[in-house]
Amino acid sequence: MHDTIVFIGGGNMAASLIGGLRHAGHPADRIRVVEPDAGRRESLSADQGVTVAADADAALLAADVWVLAVKPQMMAEVATGLAPMLPERRPVVMSVAAGVPTRALAGWLGGDVPLVRCMPNTPALIGAGASGLFALPSVGETQRASAEAVAAAAGTVVWVAEESALDAVTATSGSGPAYFFRFMEAMQAGAEDLGLPPETARELVLHTALGAARMALESGDDPATLRAKVTSPGGTTERALAAFEDGNLQALVTTAMRAAADRSRELGAGFDAE
Secondary structure, three states: OOOOEEEEOOOHHHHHHHHHHHHOOOOHHHEEEEOOOHHHHHHHHHHHOOEEEOOOOOOOOOOOEEEEOOOHHHHHHHHHHHHHHOOOOOOEEEEOOOOOOHHHHHHHHOOOOOEEEEEOOHHHHHOOEEEEEEEOOOOOHHHHHHHHHHHHOOEEEEEOOOOOHHHHHHHHHHOHHHHHHHHHHHHHHHHHHOOOOHHHHHHHHHHHHHHHHHHHHHOOOOHHHHHHHOOOOOOHHHHHHHHHHHOOHHHHHHHHHHHHHHHHHHHHHHHHOO
C-alpha cells in the first residue's frame, strides 16, 4: 500500500518530488497538492495527473505524509493555518523549507508533531539531488521510511542524528552546486584565455566535470586516490595542482563552507525571534 502524500505548495521542488514519485510508480491518486496559483495547479494536474486544490481542507489533508513545500518566509502563516487540522490525524510532517528549524515548525503547528526536516539541493529538480534529513524522536520508523521515500524520489538521501548538522549539509550539498558552477565558470574562462572558442571551452569543461563525478561515484576510490592516479610526476596536472596549492585552495574552500554554515545558523536563529 502506498502512502497518501499531500504537498502544501506546488512549486519547482514539489513538482520535482512529485515527478520522481510518479516515475517510481507512486499512484497519482495517492498524491495531492494544495497550491493557490491556478497555473501551477493546471500544470501539475495535466503533467502528473494528481489531485490539486486551491485551499487545504480536512478531506484533502487526510494523508499519511504532509510535505511543506512553501518558501521559508511563508511557513509561519501556512503552518499556523494547518495546525487546527492536525488533532484529527498525526501524519509525518516533512519540511523542505531551507533554514526553518523544527522548534519553530512545532510551535506554529501547535506542539508535539512528528517532524522531519529535509535539506535538498537544486539538482533535485532533475532527479540528481542530494538531500539531508533529520527527524524528531516523535517520528516512528514507518514514518521515517515514508519521509525518506519522498526525498529519495529526487536523488540521494542521508540522515543526520542532530538537527545542527543540517547547517553542515547546507554548506556542503545545499550550497555545493554553486561552488562547482563557479569552478566550471572559472575553468571555461581559463580555457578561453588559452585560445579555445567559448562553445568548445564550455563543452570540454562540462563533460570533464561530468566524467570526473562519474569516476568518483563508480570507481570506489576516494577523491584523493583518484587525483593521485591521474597526476603523473613532472607532468601538466602536477604543475596545475601545485598552482592550486600555492593559492591555498583547501583553506579557501574550508573558509567558504564555514561561511555558508554560519549563515545557515543565522537564518535558523532568525525564526526564533518571530
